[in-house]
Amino acid sequence: MSTDLLSQLNPAQAEAAAHFTGPALVVAGAGSGKTRTLIYRIAHLIREHDVQPGEVLAVTFTNKAAAEMRERAGHLIEGAGELWMSTFHSAGVRILRAYGEYIGLRRGFVIYDDDDQLDLLKEVMGNLPGVGPDANPRQLRAVIDRAKGNLWTPEDLARSGEDMMAGLPRATAVEGYRRYQARLRGTNAIDFNDLIVETVRLFREMPAVLNKIQNRARFIHVDEYQDTNRAQYELTRLLASRDRNLLVVGDPDQCLPPDTLVRTTRGCVRIEDVREGDCTFGTGGGKTLVPSVVRHVKRGHYRGSMWRINAGGKTLEGTPHHVLLSRIEPTEGKWYVYLMYREDRGYRVGITKSMRSGDDGKSEHGFRVRLNQEHGDKLWVLRVCGTAQEARFHEVLYSARYGLPTVLFHAVGRNLAFDDDHLRRLYEALDTRSAAERLMRDLHLHPDFPHYRPQNGARRHTVNVVMYQDNRHGGATSWGSWTSG
Template sequence: MDITNIIDPLNDAQRQAVSAPLKPILVLAGAGSGKTRVLVHRIAWLIQVEGVSPHSILAVTFTNKAAAEMRTRVESLLGISARAMWIGTFHGLAHRLLRRHAQQAGLPESFQVMDSDDQLRVIKRILKSLNLDDARWPPKQAQWYINAQKDEGVRARHMADTGDFYLRQMLAVYRMYEEICQQSGLVDFAELLLRAHELLRDVPDVLAFYQSRFLQVLVDEFQDTNTIQYAWLRLLTGGKDNLFVVGDDDQSIYGWRGAKIENIYQFQQHYPGHKVIKLEQNYRSTGHILKAANHVIARNEGRMGKELWTDSGLGDLISLYSAFNEQDEAYFVVERIRKWVSEGGARSDIAILYRSNAQSRQFEERLMNTGTPYRVYGGLRFFERAEVKNALAYLRLIANAEDDASFERVVNTPTRGIGAKSLDDLRLFARDQPLSLWQATEALIAQQRLTPRASGALAGFLKLIGKMAAETASLPLFEKVKWVVEHSGLLEFYQKEKGDKGEARVENLEELVNAAKAYVFDQDNEEQMGELDLFLAHAALESGDMQSGDFEDCVQLMTLHSAKGLEFNLVFVVGMEEGLFPSQQSVEDAGRLEEERRLCYVGMTRAKKQLILTYAESRRIYGRETNPRPSRFLKEIPADTLQEVRLRAQISRPVTAVSTLSDANKASASFRLGQRVSHEKFGEGVVLQIDGSGDQERAQINFSDAGMKWLMLAYANLQRLH
């Protein structure tokens, strides 16, 4: 291949990186600056110009998708197979290494890799054998603890009993877990990396072989490496000048799962002969978007420093919308989506990005109500999430104790010490009689056919459901849901779960309470269903309809963390409020706040053409109205890159049928959003949304005492307050 074919398609900074001398190189690659292209062309340069054998190249990245793309592009550029090169993820390459040297790594030849669910099952068995109650010692918490130790390279034998009761129990679980895995030949994901590191560290012949084989080591997304991954790389390179890493300290957003931003800084200390090359030309976003993102991230201290730029022009100003509340926010976003589509834009070019999974519900409901296809990227729809389904199962049992599916789902969630055999006996008895599981439980307890422990636990469960039904019978829907979430034990159970998953589960339970409070009860429903039954039916229908496939033209909903590495023509970053984004937990922690700011930078730089930021002046958190301040990140955006979108400019209210109304009701057409009004029955409130026209015109009003109500303006007899 002609050298010009390798470097001609590149800009000056990319050429400098691709053709850099064989020494430690740190490519500081800004968002949208072409880092994958640099890695691929660097491999081509090494082979075609430097004469490095494909057999001697190791390239590491973080996802299977990224590894596959790298292999494909290398093969396309060079016209040769990439099979001789070790191109893969950290976990994939560590597994390959261990398969080749299983005996030296202390593993059986037939060792099996466990996924996260398999690992959790093993931990559950250990907790049971140690007589540790799942309610006090959640299996997910133990799993998080074990994996965190491994990510730091710490074995159970390295840890001493400090006298702390919690750590003593976790250490006992960790020790037994290691024993079982070793005896069974099981390896979890964290173990792959740790065991591969130990193999290289403790077996000199193996280390020497791979150090001599891999003459060039290339690493993608270097800012996302954890302690053990970086230690693994340092062993492989052995202090040689053959490490080429591409990363961006401004996009380090995975500290909560062990990634160490310090690695990108320590690289310069560990490899003193290194060279830093910055990629700052952006090929994704417009000038206004880049200027705003640059100003936001500049507030972080200790950055290596770079400033993205583009030669493609300023583009549209960034839109900023101040919503009255979360419903108004969803209404605005979906209306802008519909406008985009009506003008010929594709739905698949649109992303709604949020800080917390729980925020998706409002947007899902509005998208569904308008018939707009959507997909929740990298996660389940709101009503399909396990913690939400668990809470709904308790509510269904309150409504109908004969609901076997709900009974089976939560009879042991949170764990009550009801064993698998007891549940099997219960199922068999119910099937043979035949009875519902509830009836079978009552019968088996009465006949004393269960062990005392199982009988006591099941009796306690029946009593809990009965108490819930009695205590919540007269409560409004919102308070009923809140009472069940708290008294079922689910909230406490998930609060004990460590890491981001536990926090997300708690947020989703709180959002379920919000959903119940915002639910509009149809007083004239033909089925004469109660509020709870209607709400449960609503949840079931929402969870089973309108789920778009991966390749359909649908709007993408995702967390800001999930959006990294993706790009869209139109991006909404929603919920930009203090306490939500940045999160409440990060506000008083300088390190976490800087990671939140990096997350904001990542979110903004996903947008190619249009970026729209939103915040709400009022937001319901766990059924309670709050009035959050706009996110500090909004104040860090230069004013000359922003345009504030006014509600009145966005919503045109039809008045064609006003003439059909009475004189008194003609005046109702002049109600405005934010108008304070008074109702004879419900008292004072604020108009939040207006839908329809003529005699079908209705308003959503948040009443101080009665909560949220939809009223037909033709008949509501609302009085304006000034």
């Protein structure tokens, strides 16, 4: 059975997935199936080597990526619910909730979110000598984030030799960091970075606790390893220090080429001249510049195609690994060829008009209407065509070339040749995931970055909570409401 499992991978993926004990580093580019290889390796361990699911830890960087890993493992691995799949920080929460008292964290300790942290930093900065109440708390947070990413205490930061830190004098930054930590401890609180820092401290100071966790995590996997900072590296090193069964996968390629200008407190500098400790500015997905300190600089090499994006009179050049936020504006008279994904079915290709009427009668993107009708979870636009005939041509081409179905995901309320049972059987019989990965790789698309993901669907619900609402006199006065998706 395990041989059949590995036959679903290409030779390089199969070689990595077949690795049993000892450390292993898997280096591959974006869209090459790194996460797929990791999941198949876990399945191979369980099927071929009798490893128990409860002995496997798989770590990645975002909750979305961790959920994706759990979902994919559930389709492939019996007992997948016992796997420990999470982000670094979620793993830290789990460990500290169980053993944090050994290092002075009392039960029920609070984890500060971004708003809590900024409120506290603003108070701290308002009381620092030479810093007024109007100071930007994000400056000090950038310094503290970098310090904790390097496992630096305030004393370590003072010895770092840097004169300016995110625009703050060194003495001011060090004292602010010291007062911030004291305030956290005084309220039995930690921040997001402490979930890693304090777990590392726990393992260093309490070897018996580390040994217990190592009994639970005998086989360790880290996805997107190139993104680890020193604290996450040290946490991984400690966990793997006993059994050394560590497999990491990553992509070291640079996203932006030489001569790309980066805005810093030193002015705009070429990307190859950015130094560790520089304070850079990015949009953070909005119009306001957000400061961030460079934690580490590593040279990389890339061979392959480059992409150019023109917008607002500017041109940005990057590798296919560089992801930009953008909005797809609807255009009348066009046709989209798309790749759609639904969790309980898989992938299929299809076509739609660029503009269609939604349930409310208003015109909107055709692919949004199609995805909602299909109860789909993700959608990628493969091609924009000028005619229906051209779109149909590419739909058939992609279907034949990659072995992807074009038939709809469900038959409810539709006059189809297939009923829902036959549709389910069809999608269960086809490996649409492997086919879709090949298609996305060839078109430089990424499984984690669809062009559209609906807020609601068959497996998502929006809950509106309204407090103190008054419906008297035919009106509604809402004193507070929250929406959770």
